[in-house]
Amino acid sequence: MKGITFPAWHGDHYVTLAELLVRLGSFGLDLTWRVEMDELVDPRCRDLERLSTGAGMDTLTLLSLTTPFLQLINAEAHGFAGDDLAIVLTELDSSLWDVRASNAHVLNELRTHYPGTENL
Numbered sequence: 001m002k003g004i005t006f007p008a009w010h011g012d013h014y015v016t017l018a019e020l021l022v023r024l025g026s027f028g029l030d031l032t033w034r035v036e037m038d039e040l041v042d043p044r045c046r047d048l049e050r051l052s053t054g055a056g057m058d059t060l061t062l063l064s065l066t067t068p069f070l071q072l073i074n075a076e077a078h079g080f081a082g083d084d085l086a087i088v089l090t091e092l093d094s095s096l097w098d099v100r101a102s103n104a105h106v107l108n109e110l111r112t113h114y115p116g117t118e119n120l
Contacts, residue, residue, distance in 0.1 A: 024106060
């Protein structure tokens with residue numbers, strides 16, 4: 001997997017997990033997600049933890065739990081296509097996003113939307 005990193009803050013705008021999920025487009029629709037967090041900063045985090053066990057959750061469920069605004073601290077969302085890890089979205093201290101993906105097109109799309117993107 002190749003990866004990129006970019007600032008989570010662009011001026012006053014914080015890039016949320018929900019926003020990243022939407023930016024994944026059709027690549028992300030059929031993935032199954034498991035989310036790990038260091039800090040439970042919102043009551044929805046308990047649901048994210050619970051649904052991440054076992055088989056995980058689908059993209060629309062993850063999106064519904066992170067919308068309209070959920071800022072995570074030190075969290076990782078693992079997206080699986082079947083048994084294969086397809087993408088990892090890592091939020092670092094509410095300041096950076098690291099994205100590793102098996103699909104280079106996804107990384108290129110994110111590069112165009114987020115200034116300050118660098119390769120990992």
